Amino acid sequence: MLTGAGRLARIRVRGVVQGVGFRPFVYRLAHQYQLKGWVRNTSGSVDIEVEAAEKAVRNFLSDLEDKAPPMARIESVKATFHPPKGYTGFQIEPSLSREGQYQLVSPDIATCDDCQREIFSSTDRRFHYPFTNCTNCGPRFTIIEDIPYDRPKTTMRKFRMCPRCQREYDEPLDRRFHAQPNACPDCGPALELVDSGGKLVEAKDVIKKASQLLKEGKILAVKGLGGFQLACDATSDSAVKTLRERKRRPSKPLAVMITDIKEIERHCLISAEEKKLLESPQCPIVLLRWKQSSDISKAVAPNLKYLGVMLPYTPLHHLLLKEAGLPLVMTSGNLSEEPIAKDNDEALRRLKGIADYFLMHNRDIYARYDDSVYMVEGGQPITLRRARGYAPYPIFLPFKAKQILACGAEDKNTFCLTRDGHAFLSQHIGDMENEETLQHFENTIELYKKLFRIELEIIAYDLHPDYLATKYALEAGASSSLKLVPVQHHHAHIAACLAENGVKERVIGVAFDGTGYGADGTIWGGEFLLADCKDFKRVGHLEYIPLPGGTAAIKKPYRLALSYLYTLLGEDFDLAGLPLAGLYPAEIEIIRRQLKRKINSPLASSAGRLFDAVAALAGVRGEIDYEAQAAIELEMLAPDEIDSAESYPFSIEDEGGMRVVKLKELLAAVVEDVRNKVAVPEISLKFHHTVAEIVTEMCKLIARESKIKRVGLSGGVFQNRLLLKLATAALKKEGFNVLNHRLVPANDGGISLGQAVVANFAEI
Ligand code: ZN
Ligand code: ZN
Ligand code: FE
Numbered sequence: 001m002l003t004g005a006g007r008l009a010r011i012r013v014r015g016v017v018q019g020v021g022f023r024p025f026v027y028r029l030a031h032q033y034q035l036k037g038w039v040r041n042t043s044g045s046v047d048i049e050v051e052a053a054e055k056a057v058r059n060f061l062s063d064l065e066d067k068a069p070p071m072a073r074i075e076s077v078k079a080t081f082h083p084p085k086g087y088t089g090f091q092i093e094p095s096l097s098r099e100g101q102y103q104l105v106s107p108d109i110a111t112c113d114d115c116q117r118e119i120f121s122s123t124d125r126r127f128h129y130p131f132t133n134c135t136n137c138g139p140r141f142t143i144i145e146d147i148p149y150d151r152p153k154t155t156m157r158k159f160r161m162c163p164r165c166q167r168e169y170d171e172p173l174d175r176r177f178h179a180q181p182n183a184c185p186d187c188g189p190a191l192e193l194v195d196s197g198g199k200l201v202e203a204k205d206v207i208k209k210a211s212q213l214l215k216e217g218k219i220l221a222v223k224g225l226g227g228f229q230l231a232c233d234a235t236s237d238s239a240v241k242t243l244r245e246r247k248r249r250p251s252k253p254l255a256v257m258i259t260d261i262k263e264i265e266r267h268c269l270i271s272a273e274e275k276k277l278l279e280s281p282q283c284p285i286v287l288l289r290w291k292q293s294s295d296i297s298k299a300v301a302p303n304l305k306y307l308g309v310m311l312p313y314t315p316l317h318h319l320l321l322k323e324a325g326l327p328l329v330m331t332s333g334n335l336s337e338e339p340i341a342k343d344n345d346e347a348l349r350r351l352k353g354i355a356d357y358f359l360m361h362n363r364d365i366y367a368r369y370d371d372s373v374y375m376v377e378g379g380q381p382i383t384l385r386r387a388r389g390y391a392p393y394p395i396f397l398p399f400k401a402k403q404i405l406a407c408g409a410e411d412k413n414t415f416c417l418t419r420d421g422h423a424f425l426s427q428h429i430g431d432m433e434n435e436e437t438l439q440h441f442e443n444t445i446e447l448y449k450k451l452f453r454i455e456l457e458i459i460a461y462d463l464h465p466d467y468l469a470t471k472y473a474l475e476a477g478a479s480s481s482l483k484l485v486p487v488q489h490h491h492a493h494i495a496a497c498l499a500e501n502g503v504k505e506r507v508i509g510v511a512f513d514g515t516g517y518g519a520d521g522t523i524w525g526g527e528f529l530l531a532d533c534k535d536f537k538r539v540g541h542l543e544y545i546p547l548p549g550g551t552a553a554i555k556k557p558y559r560l561a562l563s564y565l566y567t568l569l570g571e572d573f574d575l576a577g578l579p580l581a582g583l584y585p586a587e588i589e590i591i592r593r594q595l596k597r598k599i600n601s602p603l604a605s606s607a608g609r610l611f612d613a614v615a616a617l618a619g620v621r622g623e624i625d626y627e628a629q630a631a632i633e634l635e636m637l638a639p640d641e642i643d644s645a646e647s648y649p650f651s652i653e654d655e656g657g658m659r660v661v662k663l664k665e666l667l668a669a670v671v672e673d674v675r676n677k678v679a680v681p682e683i684s685l686k687f688h689h690t691v692a693e694i695v696t697e698m699c700k701l702i703a704r705e706s707k708i709k710r711v712g713l714s715g716g717v718f719q720n721r722l723l724l725k726l727a728t729a730a731l732k733k734e735g736f737n738v739l740n741h742r743l744v745p746a747n748d749g750g751i752s753l754g755q756a757v758v759a760n761f762a763e764i
Pocket of ligand 1: 111112113114115116133134135136137138
């Protein structure tokens with residue numbers, strides 16, 4: 001045991017520890033404890049050697065984790081002790097590159113308080129400079145082309161630092177030491193404002209001019225961190241409606257950017273957890289309870305009681321919001337479901353006809369990156385869309401994984417690459433229904449493979465033969481020696497839930513979504529599985545109901561309502577007294593015949609479709625223009641007081657070992673309530689309670705035989721916060737341990753994680 005003269009500690013720190021001000025932090029800490037030695041970046045870690053008296057070394061080690069800079073995410077700190085070498089000072093040593101090693105890449109992070117102070121301080125040299133950043137904030141993932149993360153490997157390489165910026169960059173004690181995107185008005189990127197024809201708009205102060213245009217009701221395309229956004233005055237009905245028309249997005253909710261928490265409180269209720277999330281370095285969109293008194297246009301989120309709100313997260317946003325003095329709609333710069341536009345010429349081309357003006361700049365975006373979306377439920381932040389601020393930070397797996405690419409599903413696609421204990425879940429890619437999104441998917445896979453030095457062994461994919469992601473997987477598999485592993489959709493949902501909760505044991509998996517390709521070729525979506533990370537057994541489901549017109553029925557919930565009625569209550573069911581009766585009389589007859597003759601009416605056991613049908617039956621909505629709109633509006637209509645409600649009857653039948661939830665009584669009871677003019681909010685609440693009861697009763701039956709008391713809830717239907725709340729409470733009351741999603745979306749955005757996990761354990 002060494003004492004007095006001290007000892008040498010050899011330390012290896014892993015995690016997001018590069019490009020986040022970690023070395024200067026170590027440098028300062030070493031000085032504080034008067035330690036001698038060095039620190040350096042390697043391809044896979046930050047390595048440190050320090051020597052001093054034992055106590056100082058111990059303090060240093062505990063501070064390393066406790067006081068790390070805000071953007072650092074420490075995965076592990078390992079120290080070994082050795083005899084001292086007699087160092088005389090403390091140095092930052094040159095980086096060391098090791099073949100095949102990789103490091104975690106930091107996501108882009110919202111402008112820190114120090115940088116905010118600078119851009120609003122008239123005496124600062126970065127006063128009003130929209131590209132201000134430091135080691136604690138700014139772009140990272142969106143500008144990096146390869147590792148190690150150094151300026152020549154980012155889109156900042158074309159800007160040569162001025163002497164003052166260079167001095168900051170070189171000085172270990174400066175906040176901008178090795179801040180790769182460091183820049184100032186003398187040497188860095190610059191803004192420009194152009195009209196829809198690409199012609200430069202002359203202005204002494206570009207931000208002021210842009211704000212003025214926004215105040216006049218114009219629509220601006222603004223180049224943000226990971227792509228262009230479309231901005232307009234959120235308090236102006238006409239501006240919002242114009243934006244909707246031009247973007248061809250009739251009613252899907254839009255996000256709003258609001259200048260600070262105090263101003264947000266004027267429009268929305270905020271809990272302590274929501275405030276924390278809004279102000280976090282990730283700065284996501286958070287769905288907040290929208291106050292009736294808010295003057296934000298109802299057209300921003302029609303029929304919804306929650307508003308998607310975020311704070312400004314780049315200096316450009318801060319300056320624009322401050323100058324405009326308005327809440328601004330800030331939505332992705334694209335036409336309906338295409339990927340977000342990122343390059344200047346691309347934006348001018350693709351957003352022509354949508355934006356009146358373009359506020360752009362010459363710092364290129366390498367990776368497209370949408371805003372992340374969260375809600376807080378049960379005091380927990382829950383991911384609804386995972387992108388900016390989170391990806392490409394990995395999900396940590398409870399096991400060491402093979403090198404796998406999981407291609408994900410069709411809608412809200414993400415992919416997932418694994419190696420070691422890391423699952424690199426991609427940022428939200430989008431709906432894989434057009435060439436642009438497929439291209440984005442392929443490019444982003446290549447970027448992740450390069451950044452994380454992944455040598456693929458296995459490709460996992462969904463069973464659905466028509467998914468573009470599946471076709472991609474099969475093609476990639478055919479032209480290589482990679483092993484292909486198909487993974488059933490709902491098994492992947494549950495496996496994703498297990499993985500993010502660090503659970504490997506078998507659970508009762510409740511996978512409720514719109515549709516997914518079943519193991520038997522039918523459409524599943526209201527599934528009860530006994531599942532672990534390796535395999536699953538389907539032990540129950542909602543009863544099958546035909547979808548007249550196939551997927552076309554999904555866009556027209558009234559078709560689903562008719563199908564449920566005619567299938568469950570008889571083909572001569574009388575629509576009298578129902579809101580449906582007067583609608584589409586010609587079509588009703590066609591649908592009835594279609595069902596009778598079983599023409600293009602595939603069977604589905606879908607929970608999402610049940611919500612749609614009940615919403616249409618109750619007169620909430622017969623046709624939709626964004627996914628799950630009818631179900632969401634039904635949820636929104638439920639009252640705030642949710643206790644002691646009644647529920648509708650249903651029954652569970654054992655069909656040869658398979659438990660099937662029969663919905664006839666439920667439908668009949670809803671019909672009776674609708675005919676008796678029971679208020680829709682009451683119907684909505686009763687229905688939500690019923691679904692929670694279905695989940696609980698089924699789990700009780702399954703638990704009786706399997707002796708499993710742990711339930712995993714997954715699938716897009718569990719983004720319904722009322723259902724999540726009711727089902728979780730009911731299950732807990734029955735003694736179940738409930739797992740739900742927090743880190744990855746419950747919807748198909750989380751599927752790729754589950755696919756990767758299942759593929760990892762597949763016997764191949
Ligand atoms: Zn900063
Ligand atoms: Zn400069
Ligand atoms: Fe799904």
